[in-house]
Amino acid sequence: MAVLRTILYLFVYPGLLFLFAYSTFCEWFDRKVYARFQNRMGPTHTGRFGLLQPIADFVKLLAKEDIVPDAADKGLFHVLPAIGLAVVSTAGLLLPVWNFDLGVPGWTSFPGDIIVMLYLLSLPTLILFLAAWSSTNLFSTIGGARVLTMLFGYEVPLFLAVLSPAILADSWRLAEIAAFYQQRPLLLLANVLGFFVALIAVQAKLERTPFDIPHAETEIVGGTFTEYSGKKLALFRLTFDIEMVVASGLLAAVFLGGFPGGAVLGFLQFVVKTLFIIFLLSLLRALTSRIRVDQVVSFAWKVLTPLAVLQLLATILLKGFLS
Numbered sequence: 001m002a003v004l005r006t007i008l009y010l011f012v013y014p015g016l017l018f019l020f021a022y023s024t025f026c027e028w029f030d031r032k033v034y035a036r037f038q039n040r041m042g043p044t045h046t047g048r049f050g051l052l053q054p055i056a057d058f059v060k061l062l063a064k065e066d067i068v069p070d071a072a073d074k075g076l077f078h079v080l081p082a083i084g085l086a087v088v089s090t091a092g093l094l095l096p097v098w099n100f101d102l103g104v105p106g107w108t109s110f111p112g113d114i115i116v117m118l119y120l121l122s123l124p125t126l127i128l129f130l131a132a133w134s135s136t137n138l139f140s141t142i143g144g145a146r147v148l149t150m151l152f153g154y155e156v157p158l159f160l161a162v163l164s165p166a167i168l169a170d171s172w173r174l175a176e177i178a179a180f181y182q183q184r185p186l187l188l189l190a191n192v193l194g195f196f197v198a199l200i201a202v203q204a205k206l207e208r209t210p211f212d213i214p215h216a217e218t219e220i221v222g223g224t225f226t227e228y229s230g231k232k233l234a235l236f237r238l239t240f241d242i243e244m245v246v247a248s249g250l251l252a253a254v255f256l257g258g259f260p261g262g263a264v265l266g267f268l269q270f271v272v273k274t275l276f277i278i279f280l281l282s283l284l285r286a287l288t289s290r291i292r293v294d295q296v297v298s299f300a301w302k303v304l305t306p307l308a309v310l311q312l313l314a315t316i317l318l319k320g321f322l323s
Helices: 004-011 016-037 053-063 074-092 114-134 138-169 174-183 185-205 230-255 264-288 293-322
Strands: none
Touching: 004 053, 004 230, 016 053, 016 074, 016 230, 016 264, 053 185, 053 230, 074 230, 114 138, 114 174, 114 230, 138 185, 138 230, 138 293, 174 230, 174 264, 185 230, 185 264, 185 293
16 A cells, blocks of 8 residues: 555656646636736637647647757756656655644655755756757857856855745745745745845746746747757657746745645645746746846845845854844
8 A cells, every 4th residue: 555655646646647747727817917017818718718739738738749960969858848747746855745744744754855855956958058059059058158157156055045935934845945934924024135036036936037047049049959859849848847846846835834734724825825826937038138148147146145135144144043
């Protein structure tokens, strides 16, 4: 029974099947919100309210011809989409979604899991760079270089912003951090600055406007994914969807407190909080336009990093005062 239960957790809920279903729903939600901000309808025809449009797009790509450039590094070109999907799916298993309550962390929870999650969320960037490099296309190579350049900008403020609430909670375990702020909701106000820093950094990590520089269609055709098609492109798109869910879930757990009330109520709160963060990401996407890659790095080091350091110092002072 223990083996069957583990298989159920890994592949059904809260595992791969749940991640696929919820990530495609979040893509639909993101597209609808973004469309409404632009006075458009968004997906409407596939399924009720267009709910099945992301799944239809995924299935359509699976049926398309899978073209591999002659000059590409065949091994890397074939395996990197699957590795990227595996990495973000593994990170998703660390979220305190299922069976979260005070003193009852999720089945994948362990001390230091927040560090592991941040590490796993960094790997897709390197995978995208390698994917672009292995295709040997000029536009892809430029996009890959931009991906790696941006990494050196947003990663430091993201880490500082996310770890500040962990320092105040005196724990490196996601479930314990969420439980700490669940018990002390007023302390969530102490992390507001870090939340907005992390939100902007996540927008850059997901390569969404105004940080969609690596795949700027008007400049470099499709950037990183210029040579990708069919199944491989479908896996990369699914990877981005799951990464959006995982990053939103991370911010929800760290900055918006725990998900109390048992499995059902905890799950509903998880959904509401992650959708709220995706709403903010869509709003940021609608309000801004693409900037240059040098402006991304400059903004990250001159604005985001000092604000993240300020949040960290405020957290340390507050922790000393409370102790």
